[in-house]
Amino acid sequence: MSEFYKVLVVDDGERSADHALSAELAELGFASVTTSLETTEEVLAILPSPTAILLQMPRSHGHPNYKLFQDLARRLRKLEATSNIPVIVVDPAARSVGGGYAAALQAHVASSKAE
Numbered sequence: 001m002s003e004f005y006k007v008l009v010v011d012d013g014e015r016s017a018d019h020a021l022s023a024e025l026a027e028l029g030f031a032s033v034t035t036s037l038e039t040t041e042e043v044l045a046i047l048p049s050p051t052a053i054l055l056q057m058p059r060s061h062g063h064p065n066y067k068l069f070q071d072l073a074r075r076l077r078k079l080e081a082t083s084n085i086p087v088i089v090v091d092p093a094a095r096s097v098g099g100g101y102a103a104a105l106q107a108h109v110a111s112s113k114a115e
Contacts, residue, residue: 005051007044009034010072012058012065021056035066044082052086 007030009021025032033050035043044050057074058066073089076082 005030006047006049007032008040008050008053009056010037010040010053010069011035012032012037012069014062021054037065037072040072040076048087052088053082055087055089057089057091075091 007025009025009032011021011034013036022032022034022045030051032054033043033047044053053076055069058068073087076085076087
C-alpha cells in the first residue's frame with residue numbers, strides 16, 4: 001500500500017489493549033484516530049477527510065449502545081460531509097474471521113479507490 005490512508009475508528013471503549021485496532025491498522029499502513037460514539041461528529045469536524053470510518057460495534061446486540069452505533073452509521077451515510085466516505089460497520093465476531101477488521105477495511109478501501 002503506497003498511499004497513506006487515514007481511518008476514524010469509533011469504539012465503545014470496552015476493548016482491552018490486546019484488541020486495540022490501531023496497532024493492527026498501523027501494521028497495514030493505516031493511520032487511525034480512535035474516538036467514542038459521543039464525540040464522533042466533533043472529531044470529524046477537525047479530522048481532514050478520513051479514507052474510511054470504522055464503527056466497532058459493541059460485543060452484544062443487547063448492549064445499550066448497539067442501536068446508537070447503527071443510528072450513527074445511517075446518519076453518517078446521509079450527511080453531505082461524510083456521504084462519500086465509506087462507513088464500515090464491523091461486528092466483533094469479524095475479528096476472528098480471515099484478517100479481522102483490517103480485512104474488512106482493506107476490501108472497502110480497495111473497492112472505493114477502484115470506482
